[in-house]
Amino acid sequence: MSVVRVGVVGAGMAAARFAQQVAARDPGISVTMFGDEAHPPYNRALLADVLSTRFGAEAIGLPVGPTAVVRVGVRVAALDARRRALRLADGEVHTFDAIVLATGAGPVLPPMRNLRVASTASGSAGRGGEPSLDLLAGVHAFRSLADCAALAAAAPGAERAVVIGGGVLGVSAARALAALGVAVEIVHQGPHLMERHLDAPAAAALLAGLAELGVAVYLDNRARALTGTDRVTGVELANGHVLDADLIVLACGVRPRVALARDAGLRVDTGIVVDDRLGTSADGIHAIGDCAEFAGDVHGLAAAAWDQADVLAAHLTGGGQRYAGSRPMMRLTAGPLAVAAFGATGARAGDDVVRVADPTRNAYKKLVMRGDRLVAGILIGDLSTAGALTRAFERDDPLPADPLHLLAVPGAYR
Incomplete structure (x- = not known):
C-alpha cells in the first residue's frame, strides 16, 4: 500500500520525532498531527528545567520537519480503524492512508482521600479520551x-x-x-x-x-x-x-492513554499492543511512544519512543527495519543532582561489577559487565563519562581490558 497521508494522534516527543524522520526520508508524505495541548511539540523530559527557570518554555520545543502540519488544542474523539478515520471533538472527520497513535501517558493518581477527581460520567474528557482531572x-x-x-x-x-x-x-x-x-x-x-x-x-x-x-x-x-x-x-x-x-x-508514575484505541476495538493490554513494525491489531493503525506495548513492555522513556518513531518512519517510507525493543536509559543532568542510569540495576550470577563511591561528594558510579559487554551502569554526581558509556551500552561494543579506566577518564572510550 502506498502511504501519502498520515494522521498522528498526539503531538508529543514520539510524534515529533516520527514526523521529522518521515520528512527526512520522503518529503512527499504529508503528516498531520493532532495535539490536544495548547503547545506545539516539546521535550517533556526538560519540564523540571523550565520550572526551575533554567530554560524558557520556548527553548524545549521540538522540530517536526517541513512537511508536517501540527494542529494544537484539538482533541480526537474517536478512531474508526476500518476506515482509517479520525473524528475530532468538533465533529470534523479526517481519513488517512495510515494512522499513528502517539497518545502518550497520563499521571497516575494515588488512592488518597480528599483528592477530588472528576469521573467521565459528566462527559468531560481530557487528553487521549481519558478522564479530566479536578x-x-x-x-x-x-x-x-x-x-x-x-x-x-x-x-x-x-x-x-x-x-x-x-x-x-x-x-x-x-x-x-x-x-x-x-x-x-x-x-x-x-x-x-x-x-x-x-x-x-x-x-x-x-x-x-x-x-x-x-x-x-x-x-x-x-x-x-x-x-x-x-x-x-x-x-x-x-x-x-x-x-x-x-x-x-x-508524581506517582504514569499510565498509557489507551481509551481511544480500546474504544476502536484495538488490542490493548497495559498499553496498545504492537508488533515489530509498530502495527496494532488493525491494519494501517500504528502506535508509538508511552502508549505502545511491545513484547509485554511499556518503556515510558524518551529513548524508546524515539527508537519506535524511527522504525515506524522507516517502515512507512519503504524501509525494512523491525523493532526489537529498546535498551532503557535515563538521565537527569541539571544542577548538583546529576543522574544517569541504563540497563537493569541488578547483576546476574557471573557478571562483573565495578563500583566507585565518594561519599564526601555524594558521587557513585557502577558498571555491570557480562563478559566484555556493558549491560548496565549508574552514575551519580559526575557524568563526565556518561556519554561514552551509554554509547558502548547502546552499540553493544566490546569494552577495553580495564573498565575502571572508563569511570575515571572522560572520553576514554569512543
Whole structure:
C-alpha cells in the first residue's frame, strides 16, 4: 500500500520525532498531527528545567520537519480503524492512508482521600479520551507545560511543598521547587528513591544530595489523605503523621492513554499492543511512544519512543527495519543532582561489577559487565563519562581490558 497521508494522534516527543524522520526520508508524505495541548511539540523530559527557570518554555520545543502540519488544542474523539478515520471533538472527520497513535501517558493518581477527581460520567474528557482531572486547590500534576506553568505560578506564594512519589519525575520536581526557594518534602512508598533505575547505594548518594538542597525524604511511607476543605493544607501519611503543605505535586508514575484505541476495538493490554513494525491489531493503525506495548513492555522513556518513531518512519517510507525493543536509559543532568542510569540495576550470577563511591561528594558510579559487554551502569554526581558509556551500552561494543579506566577518564572510550 502506498502511504501519502498520515494522521498522528498526539503531538508529543514520539510524534515529533516520527514526523521529522518521515520528512527526512520522503518529503512527499504529508503528516498531520493532532495535539490536544495548547503547545506545539516539546521535550517533556526538560519540564523540571523550565520550572526551575533554567530554560524558557520556548527553548524545549521540538522540530517536526517541513512537511508536517501540527494542529494544537484539538482533541480526537474517536478512531474508526476500518476506515482509517479520525473524528475530532468538533465533529470534523479526517481519513488517512495510515494512522499513528502517539497518545502518550497520563499521571497516575494515588488512592488518597480528599483528592477530588472528576469521573467521565459528566462527559468531560481530557487528553487521549481519558478522564479530566479536578483536583483540590493547591494540588498539581506535573506532566505538561500547562502543569509546569501552574506550578511556577503557585511556587512564589508557597511555604511548604510535598511531592508524592520519589521516582524520576518526583525527584526532578522536588529539585526544581527547591531551586525556587520552596521548602520541599518527598513522600515515597518504596525502600529507596528511583528504584526502577538505581540500586540502594546510588539512591543513598541521591538522598544525601537532596538533603544538601534542603529536601526532606520520607521513605517506606504512603500518603493516604489530603487535609483541607477549599484548598490543601497538608498530607496525612499512613502512620497518622501529617505534613503541613500548601502545595502538592503528584508524581506517582504514569499510565498509557489507551481509551481511544480500546474504544476502536484495538488490542490493548497495559498499553496498545504492537508488533515489530509498530502495527496494532488493525491494519494501517500504528502506535508509538508511552502508549505502545511491545513484547509485554511499556518503556515510558524518551529513548524508546524515539527508537519506535524511527522504525515506524522507516517502515512507512519503504524501509525494512523491525523493532526489537529498546535498551532503557535515563538521565537527569541539571544542577548538583546529576543522574544517569541504563540497563537493569541488578547483576546476574557471573557478571562483573565495578563500583566507585565518594561519599564526601555524594558521587557513585557502577558498571555491570557480562563478559566484555556493558549491560548496565549508574552514575551519580559526575557524568563526565556518561556519554561514552551509554554509547558502548547502546552499540553493544566490546569494552577495553580495564573498565575502571572508563569511570575515571572522560572520553576514554569512543
